[in-house]
Every structure is written in C-alpha cells, then in structure tokens.
Amino acid sequence: xxxxxxxxxxxxxxxxxxxxxxxxxxxxxxxxxxxxxxxxxxxxxxxxxxxxxxxxxxxxxxxxxxxxxxxxxxxxxxxxxxxxxxxxxxxxxxxxxxxxxxxxxxxxxxxxxxxxxxxxxxxxxxxxxxxxxxxxxxxxxxxxxxxxxxxxxxxxxxxxxxxxxxxxxxxxxxxxxxxxxxxxxxxxxxxxxxxxxxxxxxxxxxxxxxxxxxxxxxxxxxxxxxxxxxxxxxxxxxxxxxxxxxxxxxxxxxxxxxxxxxxxxxxxxxxxxxxxxxxxxxxxxxxxxxxxxxxxxxxxxxxxxxxxxxxxxxxxxxxxxxxxxxxxxxxxxxxxxxxxxxxxxxxxxxxxxxxxxxxxxxxxxxxxxx
Numbered sequence: 001x002x003x004x005x006x007x008x009x010x011x012x013x014x015x016x017x018x019x020x021x022x023x024x025x026x027x028x029x030x031x032x033x034x035x036x037x038x039x040x041x042x043x044x045x046x047x048x049x050x051x052x053x054x055x056x057x058x059x060x061x062x063x064x065x066x067x068x069x070x071x072x073x074x075x076x077x078x079x080x081x082x083x084x085x086x087x088x089x090x091x092x093x094x095x096x097x098x099x100x101x102x103x104x105x106x107x108x109x110x111x112x113x114x115x116x117x118x119x120x121x122x123x124x125x126x127x128x129x130x131x132x133x134x135x136x137x138x139x140x141x142x143x144x145x146x147x148x149x150x151x152x153x154x155x156x157x158x159x160x161x162x163x164x165x166x167x168x169x170x171x172x173x174x175x176x177x178x179x180x181x182x183x184x185x186x187x188x189x190x191x192x193x194x195x196x197x198x199x200x201x202x203x204x205x206x207x208x209x210x211x212x213x214x215x216x217x218x219x220x221x222x223x224x225x226x227x228x229x230x231x232x233x234x235x236x237x238x239x240x241x242x243x244x245x246x247x248x249x250x251x252x253x254x255x256x257x258x259x260x261x262x263x264x265x266x267x268x269x270x271x272x273x274x275x276x277x278x279x280x281x282x283x284x285x286x287x288x289x290x291x292x293x294x295x296x297x298x299x300x301x302x303x304x305x306x307x308x309x310x311x312x313x314x315x316x317x318x319x320x321x322x323x324x325x326x327x328x329x330x331x332x333x334x335x336x337x338x339x340x341x342x343x344x345x346x347x348x349x350x351x352x353x354x355x356x357x358x359x360x361x362x363x364x365x366x367x368x369x370x
Contacts, residue, residue, distance in 0.1 A: 006362060012277075034130055034134035035137035038304065039305060041306030041308045041329075042326050043306040045211075049359030051154065051158060053156045053223075056162045058163075058249070059166045060223060063276045063316055064276040067217075067223050068222050069222070073169035075347045076171060077165060081164050085177055092178065094173040100175050102114065104116050104183075105115065114290075117161070120183075124159075124184035128189075129187075129191045129192035129197075132192055133151075135151040155185065170287060173287065179256070204234065208230065208233075209229070211227060215352035215353070215354060216360055216362060224342070225324070225342065225363065229251075231245065231248075231267075233267070240355060242259040243259070243265075244257075245267045245268075247267075247269050253271040253297070254271055255270060255298075256269075266299070267298075270296065275294040277290070277291060277292070296315075298310060299311045308326050317345040323340065337353050337354060338354040338355070339353055340354075351363065
C-alpha cells in the first residue's frame with residue numbers, strides 16, 4: 001500500500017470518527033454559540049473561504065516568509081506533509097518519542113525552544129475547536145443540510161493548507177503536522193462538540209475569531225494582511241464594565257477591555273509576537289523549530305465582540321504598524337467596506353479594501369524614497 005493511500009485512509013477514518021461523535025445536533029435542535037450572522041465588523045467577513053485563507057496562510061506574517069504566492073513551494077509542501085502524515089510513527093521515532101511528547105503534546109516545559117505545545121493548545125485545540133463549531137453554525141445559518149460534515153471538510157482543507165504553507169520547501173522528517181492534525185485538531189473538534197464547553201467559552205470567556213482582512217496585491221503578487229486571530233474577554237465579577245483581555249494567534253497580547261457603552265468595547269494589550277521560525281539543532285533525525293519573538297502592542301474597538309477597528313504596532317520590519325477598519329465602521333453612500341493599511345520599515349505603505357462575503361480583497365502599495 002502506497003504512502004498516499006495510507007494517508008487517505010487515515011484521514012478518512014479520522015473524519016468518520018469525529019463526524020460521528022460531533023453529529024448529535026445535525027438533524028435536530030442546534031445551539032448557536034459562536035456565529036450570530038452579524039452584518040458588521042469581523043463577523044461580517046466570516047465565511048469558509050476567508051477562514052481557509054486566513055488560517056491556511058497565517059504563517060506568512062513572519063519575517064522569514066515571503067507573501068509572494070509564486071514563491072511558496074506548494075508542491076514540495078504537499079509532498080512532505082503527505083510523507084510525514086503517511087508514516088507518523090517513523091517521523092516520531094526520528095524526532096524522539098520522549099522529545100515529541102515533551103515538546104509537542106504535554107505542557108511540561110517553559111523553555112521557549114521546547115514550547116511547541118503552546119500554539120498546539122491555543123490555535124488547534126481551543127481555536128481550531130471553536131472554529132469547527134463556528135463554521136458548522138455558519139453552514140447551518142446558510143441552509144446547508146449537513147453543517148457539521150461541511151465544517152469538518154472545511155477544517156480539513158484549511159489545516160492541510162496551513163501545514164503545506166508552513167512546510168514550504170523543507171524535505172525531511174517533521175512532527176509538527178502529526179501533532180496538529182492527528183492529535184489536537186480531533187481533540188478540539190470533540191471538545192467543542194459538547195454544548196457545556198461551548199457555553200463556557202462563548203458566554204463566559206467570549207472566545208471569538210478576530211481574523212484579518214486578506215487581500216491580493218497584483219503588483220507584487222503578494223497575499224497581504226492574512227492571519228487568524230482569536231480573543232478572550234473575561235468580564236470581571238467586580239466592576240462589570242471591565243474585562244481581562246487576551247489576543248492570540250501569531251502573537252500573544254494581554255490587557256484590559258472597557259465597555260464604554262452597551263456592547264461597545266475598547267481594549268488595549270501588549271505582549272510578544274512570532275517574527276521568525278529558526279531551527280533548533282538538538283534533533284538530528286527530524287526538523288525542530290522555535291520562534292523568534294518581538295514586542296507587540298494593540299488597540300481594539302469592537303461591538304458585541306465583532307471587531308470594528310484594530311491598530312497593531314510591533315518591532316518587526318514588515319507590517320510594523322497595521323490598522324484594520326472593518327465593515328460597519330465607515331459608511332460611504334450607504335456602502336460600508338473594510339480597509340486596512342500597513343507600514344513597513346522600508347517606507348512601503350500597503351493598503352487594501354475588503355467587502356463583506358467576498359473572501360479576498362484587493363491591495364496595492366506605495367514606496368516612498370528616503
């Protein structure tokens with residue numbers, strides 16, 4: 001049996017198991033926790049294609065990556081991700097079984113070079129699980145007969161694209177897609193198939209998708225402003241107008257939120273962001289990477305947890321300052337598009353426009369001479 005055949009069988013078995021476990025409300029009563037059909041803010045841009053683009057190309061935010069789609073090694077990425085997913089135990093043995101569980105699975109290390117488990121828990125278990133439920137709610141709201149099955153397929157596509165783009169031109173053993181796709185993605189789906197879990201994360205923690213507004217820049221051939229972000233906003237038991245705020249994705253920003261009017265919030269936060277992935281030479285038989293971190297700060301304005309405006313400032317060279325204005329904040333003759341603008345250290349201004357329910361906007365750039 002070929003490696004690709006084994007991969008197909010394994011993915012099919014995984015999807016069957018998770019779809020059976022997650023399908024309890026497909027034909028019966030279904031509760032809505034994460035998608036409300038709002039026609040303003042970040043939620044107005046939420047759909048399967050924008051979800052795949054933001055999550056699939058999320059890694060292009062780092063400094064060591066190119067946003068030029070022609071320079072992304074898709075063929076090599078597909079080949080290598082397929083190679084590792086079709087022989088996961090060989091890749092784990094090459095990496096080291098103990099090291100695999102210590103680095104990727106169990107939160108036992110606080111050493112940055114061994115904390116690959118952190119994005120697995122944040123982005124795949126919690127974020128991925130929430131997205132599975134939110135996408136199922138999107139499909140249900142748009143009249144699909146089998147919304148959770150459709151969500152599973154969408155999740156599989158997005159996560160595979162994500163692993164392919166992250167792999168890029170590397171050829172060899174790697175365990176990152178194994179931990180993501182075979183461990184944390186299924187666990188996240190199963191976890192957020194439980195209504196009490198969704199109740200807690202949506203009502204108590206206000207877990208929400210605050211992804212960017214991706215756009216294609218035909219001048220440079222770049223995919224601009226793509227990235228998947230999540231926020232948690234925990235309202236304090238005392239002083240109900242204040243909440244603990246956490247923004248995470250390629251960054252981790254901790255701060256405070258203030259409700260200045262019913263359902264309208266200002267949030268400020270600071271922390272670190274991943275600007276580059278570098279090799280850790282401790283593992284001889286497989287690739288191990290760790291993140292280079294840079295300072296990051298942000299200001300956010302949302303209405304009913306749907307993001308209307310964000311301003312992020314960081315020490316990295318590309319996208320050092322980036323502002324996103326989402327549909328619903330600015331109206332022109334009754335029409336309310338979204339805008340973004342980013343400034344790089346090379347004095348290049350990148351700007352673009354997005355429209356609700358169109359998954360990819362249009363971007364351009366201006367470079368000024370010093």
